[in-house]
Amino acid sequence: NIxxxxxxxxxxxxxxxxxxxxxxxxxxxxxxxxxxxxxGRLAVRLIVLLGTLRTFERGEAIVxxxxxxxxxxxVITGRADVLGADGQAIIATLxxxxxxxxxxxxxxxxxxxxxxxxxxxxxxxxxxxxxKRLRNRYPRVxxxxxxxxxxxxxxxxxxxxxxxxxxx
Numbered sequence: 001n002i003x004x005x006x007x008x009x010x011x012x013x014x015x016x017x018x019x020x021x022x023x024x025x026x027x028x029x030x031x032x033x034x035x036x037x038x039x040g041r042l043a044v045r046l047i048v049l050l051g052t053l054r055t056f057e058r059g060e061a062i063v064x065x066x067x068x069x070x071x072x073x074x075v076i077t078g079r080a081d082v083l084g085a086d087g088q089a090i091i092a093t094l095x096x097x098x099x100x101x102x103x104x105x106x107x108x109x110x111x112x113x114x115x116x117x118x119x120x121x122x123x124x125x126x127x128x129x130x131x132k133r134l135r136n137r138y139p140r141v142x143x144x145x146x147x148x149x150x151x152x153x154x155x156x157x158x159x160x161x162x163x164x165x166x167x168x
Contacts, residue, residue, distance in 0.1 A: 033074070035099050038148070043138070051126050054073075058117055058119050059117065063104075066110050068108075069104020069105060069111045070128065071125050072102040073115075073126070078118075079117075080100075081115070082115050083114040083116060101115075102149055102153060
């Protein structure tokens with residue numbers, strides 16, 4: 001053990017969860033993913049490591065309308081469809097970097113739409129415990145993270161207002 005183990009450890013690369021996720025996030029997630037805007041590489045790494053990764057198979061429901069929501073999701077890989085009130089019409093297609101479920105997380109309210117994986121999806125799950133850990137351990141990172149969530153929500157509100165203005 002004294003001779004062999006150090007030799008093995010010196011030649012075998014250690015792969016962490018971050019290494020696995022970093023390849024899927026791309027070279028500059030802090031520049032290309034709105035949730036990470038204004039954060040450095042280290043801050044993005046902290047956020048990903050504090051969260052939970054989940055995978056969803058093609059056709060699997062990620063969230064269902066009417067369910068109690070306690071988490072939001074950041075799509076890492078794959079595509080998912082947001083379905084309308086009828087459960088058939090596709091309102092939006094979510095891809096790498098898209099966030100959904102933030103209203104249910106922040107307000108602890110029921111989900112307002114179904115989100116179904118169009119192809120296998122890997123997502124970072126962000127729940128209230130995650131937000132508390134981030135706020136307590138890294139308050140500056142948490143501040144930027146919350147601002148980014150607020151920007152995403154305000155962008156959605158602006159798009160919804162434009163659609164309403166077009167209809168009226």
